[in-house]
Amino acid sequence: MVEERTIEVADKRAVDTRTHQELRSGNWFVPATDIYETPEEIILVMDMPGVCFDCVQANIVEDELIVTGHVTHGEDQEDYILYREYDVGHYHRHFGLPPVIDRAKIDATMADGVLTITLPKIEEVKPRRIPVRAVGQSSG
């Protein structure tokens, strides 16, 4: 399916200091995130431009998934900036994990500044087809 629409600029969202006070230096942003759920899993797709794959951390602390990305490719401190439309910074976001997630099977990949985290659901809640057996005098 090809979608015919034009992208508009979405301003980068600074981390909300009412819920998370960042004490580390630098700018901190909330990564734009798509959250997609299927009967088998929940998929988080996060835009983290400037973050390489070994500069991102995803940790589970109690029932929260905490994602932190440190920006390494954004701007060169040596450069003389002539014109600026956005700020470069690190990324941070929390996700509350529902009990249906199988935490041992969570998988994360990073490509071109996009972090994808796949959260599979536990077997008990996945949809399944119940096989119907034939019983009785006449089979078939």
Add this chain to the structure above:
Amino acid sequence: MTNVLGEDLGTRRRVVHRRGAEQPAHRVRRGGNRVFPSIIISADDKQLMVRAEMPGMRLDDLQISVSGDLLTIHGSRPTGQGLSGGWYHRRERENGEFSRSVRLPANVDGEKAEAGYVAGVLTITLPLMEPAKPRHVPVQVTGQ
């Protein structure tokens, strides 16, 4: 006043509330552009650099051209590919087509422009043109 990390709290306060404010180090023109992608233009003594954060691009979908001092970035950014059989709870990542032209603040050699894409950040490097050599032109003054 400094905090436990030895950083000046006055400076920190300025960093935290920096959104939309001008950088104190050097005056930066700040744009309120609504066309994707947002850019940063910087320079050193040899080249101009145009950066844009555009994560998750396929390079096949990206076209960059320079015509005189006009830089054009054109392409499309698909999201949600490979997802099916489910539903979105949130959809914050921008997707669709984009085309943006930027008039560069200096004369550049478009023939030697290069572009790189690392960790979702596009960097276009444009060598500055040699400034035209000054020509000595004697002007005759005529009078009565």
